[in-house]
Amino acid sequence: xxxxxxxxxxxxxxxxxxxxxxxxxxxxxxxxxxxxxxxxxxxxxxxxxxxxxxxxxxxxxxxxxxxxxxxxxxxxxxxxxxxxxxxxxxxxxxxxxxxxxxxxxxxxxxxxxxxxxxxxxxxxxxxxxxxxxxxxxxxxxxxxxxxxxxxxxxxxxxxxxxxxxxxxxxxxxxxxxxxxxxxxxxxxxxxxxxxxxxxxxxxxxxxxxxxxxxxxxxxxxxxxxxxxxxxxxxxxxxxxxxxxxxxxxxxxxxxxxxxxxxxxxxxxxxxxxxxxxxxxxxxxxxxxxxxxxxxxxxxxxxxxxxxxxxxxxxxxxxxxxxxxxxxxxxxxxxxxxxxxxxxxxxxxxxxxxxxxxxxxxxxxxxxxxxxxxxxxxxxxxxxxxxxxxxxxxxxxxxxxxxxxxxxxxxxxxxxxxxxxxxxxxxxxxxxxxxxxxxxxxxxxxxxxxxxxxxxxxxxxxxxxxxxxxxxxxxxxxxxxxxxxxxxxxxxxxxxxxxxxxxxxxxxxxxxxxxxxxxxxxxxxxxxxxxxxxxxxxxxxxxxxxxxxxxxxxxxxxxxxxxxxxxxxxxxxxxxxxxxxxxxxxxxxxxxxxxxxxxxxxxxxxxxxxxxxxxxxxxxxxxxxxxxxxxxxxxxxxxxxxxxxxxxxxxxxxxxxxxxxxxxxxxx
Numbered sequence: 001x002x003x004x005x006x007x008x009x010x011x012x013x014x015x016x017x018x019x020x021x022x023x024x025x026x027x028x029x030x031x032x033x034x035x036x037x038x039x040x041x042x043x044x045x046x047x048x049x050x051x052x053x054x055x056x057x058x059x060x061x062x063x064x065x066x067x068x069x070x071x072x073x074x075x076x077x078x079x080x081x082x083x084x085x086x087x088x089x090x091x092x093x094x095x096x097x098x099x100x101x102x103x104x105x106x107x108x109x110x111x112x113x114x115x116x117x118x119x120x121x122x123x124x125x126x127x128x129x130x131x132x133x134x135x136x137x138x139x140x141x142x143x144x145x146x147x148x149x150x151x152x153x154x155x156x157x158x159x160x161x162x163x164x165x166x167x168x169x170x171x172x173x174x175x176x177x178x179x180x181x182x183x184x185x186x187x188x189x190x191x192x193x194x195x196x197x198x199x200x201x202x203x204x205x206x207x208x209x210x211x212x213x214x215x216x217x218x219x220x221x222x223x224x225x226x227x228x229x230x231x232x233x234x235x236x237x238x239x240x241x242x243x244x245x246x247x248x249x250x251x252x253x254x255x256x257x258x259x260x261x262x263x264x265x266x267x268x269x270x271x272x273x274x275x276x277x278x279x280x281x282x283x284x285x286x287x288x289x290x291x292x293x294x295x296x297x298x299x300x301x302x303x304x305x306x307x308x309x310x311x312x313x314x315x316x317x318x319x320x321x322x323x324x325x326x327x328x329x330x331x332x333x334x335x336x337x338x339x340x341x342x343x344x345x346x347x348x349x350x351x352x353x354x355x356x357x358x359x360x361x362x363x364x365x366x367x368x369x370x371x372x373x374x375x376x377x378x379x380x381x382x383x384x385x386x387x388x389x390x391x392x393x394x395x396x397x398x399x400x401x402x403x404x405x406x407x408x409x410x411x412x413x414x415x416x417x418x419x420x421x422x423x424x425x426x427x428x429x430x431x432x433x434x435x436x437x438x439x440x441x442x443x444x445x446x447x448x449x450x451x452x453x454x455x456x457x458x459x460x461x462x463x464x465x466x467x468x469x470x471x472x473x474x475x476x477x478x479x480x481x482x483x484x485x486x487x488x489x490x491x492x493x494x495x496x497x498x499x500x501x502x503x504x505x506x507x508x509x510x511x512x513x514x515x516x517x518x519x520x521x522x523x524x525x526x527x528x529x530x531x532x533x534x535x536x537x538x539x540x541x542x543x544x545x546x547x548x549x550x551x552x553x554x555x556x557x558x559x560x561x562x563x564x565x566x567x568x569x570x571x572x573x574x575x576x577x578x579x580x581x582x583x584x585x586x587x588x589x590x591x592x593x594x595x596x597x598x599x600x601x602x603x604x605x606x607x608x609x610x611x612x613x614x615x616x617x618x619x620x621x622x623x624x625x626x627x628x629x630x631x632x633x634x635x636x637x638x639x640x641x642x643x644x645x646x647x648x649x650x651x652x653x654x655x656x657x658x659x660x661x662x663x664x665x666x667x
Contacts, residue, residue, distance in 0.1 A: 003297050003328055005304035010053075010311065012287060013215040013248040015161050017053040017096050020304055020311040021325050022289055023318045024219070024251060025058035025100035025164065026346070027070065029355040030365060034061075034073030036082030041089050042367045047318050048093035051325030054311075055095050056164050056217070056251075057086070059102025062151040063144070065119060066103045066172075068112050069353070074099060074151045080158050087159030098162035098217060099155040101148050101206070105172030106133035106181070107257065119144070121175045121182040121189065121198070127258050128170070141188065144172070145202045149209035152216075162215035162248075165199075165206060170256030173199040174221060177238060178229050196238050200245050207246030217249040217289075218242055222276025225255030232276055236283035243284045250284060251313070252277040253291040262576050264316070266341030267425035268293045271302075277309040289313060295320070295339040297328035316346060320360045335442045337361060337435045340428045344654040348570035360432050362392075362658040370665060375400045379464035381667055382407065382638070384453050384630065387415020389645025389656040390469030391436035396664020397467075398443035405461070406440065407451040413437050415471055416646070417653065419494040423515045424522050425580065432653065455633040465640035465667045468631055469660065472624035472646035477507060481597025482620070490516040490621035500554060501616025505602045507594045508621035509560025511569045514577055514588075516621055517558050521584035524553030550583055557587045557613055559604060565590050568652075589613075624650050640667060 007019045030040040044055055060074035061067035073079050083099075090097045106120040109129050118126070119140070120133035136144065152163045167173035175181040176198035182189050188197050199218075207216055220239060224230045230238075239250055254263045254273045262268050270293050277290035290309035294300055295317040303309055317324055320339040327336050337360045345357040345364065358364040379402045383394045386408030394406045412418065414433035420426040440447060451457075458466065474489045476482055488498045490512050504520045506513050526534075526548040534540050540548075558565065558581075565588055566574050581588065595603040601615035628647040635641070642663040645656035 001298070001333065003301045006297055006301045006312075007329055010287060012162065012217070014213045015096060015215045018094065019051070019053035019325065021051070021053045021300065022251075022311050022313050023047055023052045023055045024289075024291060024313045024315045025056045025166075026315055027059065027350050027356070028365070029070035029350065029353070031072050032070055034067065034071060035079060036072065036086045038368070039365060040072070041086050043365060044086065044097075045089045045093055046322045046367045048090045048095035050318065050322035051329065052095050052318055053325075054098065055090055056098045056100050058100030058164070059104075059166055060099050060151065060155075061102050062147045063103065065113050065116060066105075066108055068104070068108065070355070071102070074101070074154050074158075075147070077154065080154060083155075083158035083160070091159070091161070096161040098164050098215070099158070099160045100164040100166050100219065101151050101155075102166050103144065103148070103172040105175045106131070107171060120172065122184055124181045124183065135184070138186065141198065145198075145205050148202050149205040152206045152210050156210055156214060162217055163206065163210065164217035164219055164251060165203060166219050167199055168219045168221040168253050170224070170258055173202065174224070174256065177234070178224060178226070180226055180229050192234060192237065196241055199238065200241050203242050203245040203247055215248045216246055217251055218247050219251040219253060220280070221255055222252045222273060222280060223255060225259040225261040229256070232279040235276070236279055239280045240283045243286055247286065249287050249289060249311075250280050251289040251291060252280050252309075260579065263292060264341060264347065265343055265425070265573055265576055266428040267576055268341065270295065270299050274303055274308045281309060287311060291315075293341065295341070296336065297324070297333055316341075319346060319356070319358050319364055334438050335435075337439075338431055340431050342429065342653065343572040344570055344652055347572040351571045357654070357658075359654040359657060360435065362661040370661075372396075372399055375402060375667070378402055379667060380462070381405070381465045381467065382458065382461055382463040383467040383469060385415070385469030385471055385645070385647065386410075386413035386447070386449075387469060387471050387645060387656065388417055388432060388436065388653055389647075389651070389660040390415070390467060391433070391440060392657045392660030393467045393469060393642070393644060393663045394445050395436060395439045395443060396661050397667050398440075398445050400664065400667070402667060404443075405446040405448065407448040407453050409450070409452055411450050413440075413447070413449075416491075419491060419512075420515075422494060423519045425518070425576070426515055429653065432657070453630065455630070455637065458634055458637045463638045465642070466634055466638040467660075467663050468628060468634065468641065468643045468647050469645045470627045470630060470647045472650060473627045474620060475623040475625050476620060477594055477622045479594055479596050484597045484618070486616060487597060487618045487620065490619050493619055494519065502554060503601070503614050503616045504554050504556045504619060505613050505615040505617070506556065506558045506619040506621055507602070508623065509558050509562070509565030509588060509590065510621065510623060511566065513558055513560070513621035514566050514569070514581065516619055517556050517586045518577065518580055518584070520554050520619070521552050521556045521581070521586050525549055525551065551585060556584075557589060557615075559592050559594055559602065559613070560588065560590045561593050563591045626650070642666065
């Protein structure tokens with residue numbers, strides 16, 4: 001497929017960008033001291049080589065009261081030499097580059113700024129930090145606005161092609177705009193006109209500082225998704241006034257960091273927030289950039305063809321595959337590694353203070369150390385196991401020139417990724433497997449399905465290297481009655497084997513257990529297509545439709561021995577899963593020990609007392625143990641043996657794919 005709209009040039013003010021693909025700013029954690037590092041340069045240069053039209057880096061703190069560890073500072077001239085190195089490298093590869101000007105307001109922890117209070121429009125406690133900021137005085141407002149302008153000039157001097165003012169996600173400009181966080185009584189508070197003043201004046205000062213012809217972008221929330229906050233109606237009015245103040249491009253995203261509406265996980269449909277960009281586009285005459293969950297060229301092309309926006313963000317799509325634009329332009333869209341919205345390598349890392357990586361692209365952030373150099377000697381490689389670890393090892397080894405055969409004992413590749421097919425909000429995990437399969441085909445890896453591998457086969461095959469990626473087996477709890485016909489493993493259930501009775505009890509409150517609960521609780525709810533049909537034709541009242549969305553046929557209880565459940569789910573996703581379980585009426589019993597399967601259901605013990613939870617079906621989701629029994633038999637049958645993924649120990653997809661990648665590099 002061709003992408004004529006996606007790969008057409010566009011002008012932002014006087015700046016021409018070669019295509020409509022934008023990598024927007026995101027926290028990476030590659031600059032611990034605020035100075036540009038070789039790691040950061042390599043990361044962005046790789047994306048420029050891959051064909052991105054515009055790369056926006058940041059956030060770049062404009063002052064010392066908004067800086068956080070790992071950000072790209074632009075608040076002092078001492079940072080300019082490093083910034084020049086970055087801009088020169090990116091532009092030498094044909095991309096344009098902009099700096100995002102960052103002031104977080106009340107989203108900054110006092111511990112990150114030497115114990116000082118964060119600043120905001122008003123002294124309204126932040127749910128994000130748990131702290132109350134200092135309300136800016138009138139003269140302090142002018143100072144902060146001037147810091148934006150000074151940082152913009154510094155960006156020009158550093159070689160950036162444009163600047164972006166950060167006015168979204170609940171940061172300082174959002175805090176002035178929102179009636180939730182702005183309770184001022186002066187000319188910066190009260191009416192919408194007054195609440196817009198801070199952002200408009202900031203844009204005006206930045207415009208005056210950089211001159212008429214230098215592109216100025218602003219990133220706005222198309223809807224705060226906060227109760228009592230701004231909607232797209234207010235955002236449109238704000239955008240209209242900002243255009244008059246000199247804004248050349250509007251970068252439109254979703255809600256605040258505090259919102260309970262998911263923004264970036266795989267639970268969010270692709271292009272779900274394009275309608276927000278459409279709203280802003282109706283109010284301005286300059287180009288509009290649409291953001292959030294646009295991870296592939298097909299979605300991007302459709303948005304542009306429809307006229308919903310003028311450019312599209314593929315930020316995390318370009319983390320997942322830096323070559324996304326080049327592959328699409330060359331007619332190789334089928335081998336793009338797509339972002340799956342799992343958040344394991346990006347947002348979960350940010351929340352835990354670690355540098356960003358990526359589940360589907362283990363080279364993220366270590367591009368220089370993991371250059372895909374051809375092997376000096378072509379080896380015969382046997383990969384045993386067709387899950388994500390094995391497939392990634394096979395792809396990587398084949399890319400380096402080895403002759404690779406992959407053997408899988410079942411009739412399908414994908415391993416545990418396939419268990420996500422029917423779990424609401426998790427089905428995109430299967431995409432990671434599909435992309436690996438497409439790359440195996442492209443790289444001409446020999447794939448053997450329904451192949452049971454033993455030592456005799458390996459000896460006859462005579463490989464130079466073996467990668468053992470045989471996965472794991474479910475663990476069964478040490479309780480009586482597991483041979484009862486109402487007992488089934490979560491893996492079998494999610495593989496489409498067996499069926500559930502009305503009352504379902506799941507043993508295990510880990511990720512698999514809770515996701516299985518989502519699957520079970522959704523049985524009997526109406527599909528999105530049915531909801532759309534009923535709504536369009538006004539066939540049912542909203543109360544009835546809401547009930548049909550929120551209540552299925554099963555009564556689901558999860559039993560977890562520990563006091564906290566879902567501990568192995570990343571922080572950016574766990575709250576969403578817990579909200580969904582609550583919405584669907586799933587009961588989670590924590591601190592409860594499963595004792596035995598009884599005729600009436602499951603016998604449990606809590607606080608020294610035993611009772612029965614009635615159940616027609618009992619699902620085992622008690623964890624997994626490595627399936628590596630073949631390892632010892634292979635000793636001496638190959639010069640190299642690499643045990644990876646769940647065969648080495650229970651892993652997340654991120655860890656399994658990384659181990660496959662590293663094994664492929666070692667061979």
